[in-house]
Amino acid sequence: LIAVNMKPPTVGQNRWGNSMVSNYVRKTNRQSWDESSMLLAIKSVIDDKNSYTKASTNYNVPHSTLQDRVKKIKDGKIEYGSSASIVLGNYKKVFNTEQENELAEYIKDMESRLFGLTQQSVRKLAFQLADRNGIQHTFNMNTGMAGKDWLKGFLKRHTELSVRAPEPTSAARAMGFNQPVVMNFYELLRQCYDKYKFSADRVFNVDESGLSNVAKSRAKIIAHKGRKQVGKLSSAERGQNVTVTICMSASGNFIPPLMIFPRVRMNPDFIDGAPPATIVVCHPSGWMQSHIFVQWLEHFIKHTNPTESNPALLLLDGHATHVKNLDVIDLARKKNVIILCFPHIQLTVCNHLIQQLDYWLVNHPGRVVGLHQISKIFGEAYIKAANIRNACSGFKKTGIFPFDPEVFTEVDFAATETTNLIQEPTEPVVAAHQIEIVIPNNNIAPEASTSCNIPLNNSVDIDVSQDNINIKNINTFNVSPEMIQPIPKIPARSSRLSNSRRGKTAIITASPYKNDLEDSQNIKPVKRSFFENKTVCHTKKSMKKRATCSKDDVDVQCLYCSELYTTNTNGEKWIKCTTCKNWLHE
Numbered sequence: 001l002i003a004v005n006m007k008p009p010t011v012g013q014n015r016w017g018n019s020m021v022s023n024y025v026r027k028t029n030r031q032s033w034d035e036s037s038m039l040l041a042i043k044s045v046i047d048d049k050n051s052y053t054k055a056s057t058n059y060n061v062p063h064s065t066l067q068d069r070v071k072k073i074k075d076g077k078i079e080y081g082s083s084a085s086i087v088l089g090n091y092k093k094v095f096n097t098e099q100e101n102e103l104a105e106y107i108k109d110m111e112s113r114l115f116g117l118t119q120q121s122v123r124k125l126a127f128q129l130a131d132r133n134g135i136q137h138t139f140n141m142n143t144g145m146a147g148k149d150w151l152k153g154f155l156k157r158h159t160e161l162s163v164r165a166p167e168p169t170s171a172a173r174a175m176g177f178n179q180p181v182v183m184n185f186y187e188l189l190r191q192c193y194d195k196y197k198f199s200a201d202r203v204f205n206v207d208e209s210g211l212s213n214v215a216k217s218r219a220k221i222i223a224h225k226g227r228k229q230v231g232k233l234s235s236a237e238r239g240q241n242v243t244v245t246i247c248m249s250a251s252g253n254f255i256p257p258l259m260i261f262p263r264v265r266m267n268p269d270f271i272d273g274a275p276p277a278t279i280v281v282c283h284p285s286g287w288m289q290s291h292i293f294v295q296w297l298e299h300f301i302k303h304t305n306p307t308e309s310n311p312a313l314l315l316l317d318g319h320a321t322h323v324k325n326l327d328v329i330d331l332a333r334k335k336n337v338i339i340l341c342f343p344h345i346q347l348t349v350c351n352h353l354i355q356q357l358d359y360w361l362v363n364h365p366g367r368v369v370g371l372h373q374i375s376k377i378f379g380e381a382y383i384k385a386a387n388i389r390n391a392c393s394g395f396k397k398t399g400i401f402p403f404d405p406e407v408f409t410e411v412d413f414a415a416t417e418t419t420n421l422i423q424e425p426t427e428p429v430v431a432a433h434q435i436e437i438v439i440p441n442n443n444i445a446p447e448a449s450t451s452c453n454i455p456l457n458n459s460v461d462i463d464v465s466q467d468n469i470n471i472k473n474i475n476t477f478n479v480s481p482e483m484i485q486p487i488p489k490i491p492a493r494s495s496r497l498s499n500s501r502r503g504k505t506a507i508i509t510a511s512p513y514k515n516d517l518e519d520s521q522n523i524k525p526v527k528r529s530f531f532e533n534k535t536v537c538h539t540k541k542s543m544k545k546r547a548t549c550s551k552d553d554v555d556v557q558c559l560y561c562s563e564l565y566t567t568n569t570n571g572e573k574w575i576k577c578t579t580c581k582n583w584l585h586e
Helices: 035-046 052-059 063-075 097-112 119-132 148-157 171-176 179-196 290-304 326-334 353-363 371-385 388-397 414-418 511-522
Strands: 203-212 241-249 254-261 279-282 312-316 337-341 436-438 470-472 535-537 546-548 574-576 583-585
Touching (some): 035 052, 035 063, 052 063, 097 119, 097 148, 119 148, 179 337, 241 371, 241 388, 254 290, 279 290, 290 326, 290 337, 326 511
Parallel strands (some): 254 279, 312 337
Antiparallel strands (some): 241 254
C-alpha cells in the first residue's frame, strides 16, 4: 500500500486540484421538469386516484419518474414534502428554489434601501441561513462562509442580480426623497403649469456642482501581477473645490455657467478656456453665497428676458442661499420669474471632468492641475455634456417636462422606508381568505407556525387544477434572512433637530412663503443667556461676592410649545423676539 500525500483542494478547485468548470453545459434534458408540477401530479395520483398516464400528461412530468416517486412515498422511503425535489447525480443545491428566491428578494430589498450586500456578506449570510435552519451543507466551517462557486452558481440561477459598483448617496438625499414630499412637488408643479401655461423653453433647472483638481476615478487598470500597491498620478492628495452653477431648459438651451473660485482676489487667468459668457467670481470658501446667487439670478434674467406675459419657471433645490434669500425673492417677483423649490430629484448626471483631468495629466507630464487649468478642462467637458439630448432626457426621466407625476414607482421610494415612521393601524386588517396547501420540508426544524395546515386526503374537497388553486410550497426558511440580519431602521428624531438651513418644497416667489420668511428673519437672536450674573455687590475686600439677577430673569415658557426653560435638558438655544419680548426655541 502506497500512501500519497495530497493537499486538500483550495477554493475554486475540485478534488484533483483542477479548476472547476464555470460554464458547464448540460448534455441531456434529464430532470428538466418543474417541481411544483411534479407535486401536483403526485397529489393527483395519491389523493384523487388518477392514473399515472393521466397525471403525467396533465402536468407534463415523466411517467416513470412519477411512478417511482409515488412508490417510494407509499413504501415510506421518502417524505411527501421532499418527493418533488430534483436530484442530479451526487451533487444537489444547498437551498431549494423557494429558499433561494427568498434570499434573492432580501438582497434586492437591501439594495433598494441603499444597504446593499457585498459578495462576502452574501456568502456569510448563506452560511448562517444553512446553519441556523439545520440545512445540510458543505460550506467551510472555518471561515463561516459559503464558497465562491456557490455564489457564482447562485448569481447564474438568478439573472436579475448582478455585481455592481454603488454610487455614494448622501443620507439627506435618501431621507428627503420620500413619496409625500415628491407628490407635493408635482402638485405645485401642476398648479404652475395650469396657471402660466409654460412651454419647454420657459422651464429651467439650476444646480451647483463642486469641481476638484484631483480626479476621483477608481477605474481598474492593467498592472503587473503580484504587486501589493498600484498607484496613479494625481495633482495632489486633496484637491481644491471650485463651484460651478449650471442652468438648462427643458428644450435643451443652456445658460452660460457661473464659476466660484476659492480665492479672495480675482485672477484674469481663471477665465481662460471657460465656456463663452461664463461669469467667474471669487470667495474664500469657494461655495455658493447669498449675494453671489443674486448676481447669478441677474445673469439668468439677462439671458431669458422674462415678461409678465411670458414668465420663466426656475426649479432649484432647497439650499439656504436660494430659498432663504429675500433679495432673490424680491428680484424674481419683480422680473416675472417663478421659483419652485423641489425635493432631492437629480435631473441628469453628465460629468466628463474626471476623464478630462486624466487626459490633461497624461498630455502634460511633470505638471499638475491647478486652479488656472480648471476652467479650460471644465470647458472641454461642458461642451461635450451640455447638449440638447442630455437636457431633454433629464427633464423627461424626472417627469417635469413633459409633465408625468407617475414617473417614480414604489421601488424608487424604497430607500426612505428606513426612515419612514408609519403609524400602525388601531384595528387589525383582515385579509381576504385564501386556501393554501402547506407542505412541510424535512430540512426545517419543526416550529409553531401561523399557517393553516390542510391535510391532503379525500375528505377535503379541493379543486386540484393549477389555475384554480394556490399551492404554497413551504420550503422556505424557518429562520429568515431578516431575522439574522434585520433591515436597518433609524429611530424617530425631534422636528427641532432638522436642518433649518434647507427649505421645504414650495413656490418661493409666492406671497405666503415670502411673508413667513420675513417674519422669521425679523426674530433676531439675543446674545444673552438666562440667569446670567448682572452686577456684583461688595463693600469690603473681605466680603464674598453676591450675584443679583435682573427682573426678567425668571422661569419663562416657550412662545410656541409652552415648555419651561428650567425643564429644558437638551441644551437647545433660546432666542427673544424683539417685538413681543417673549422667548422661544431657536
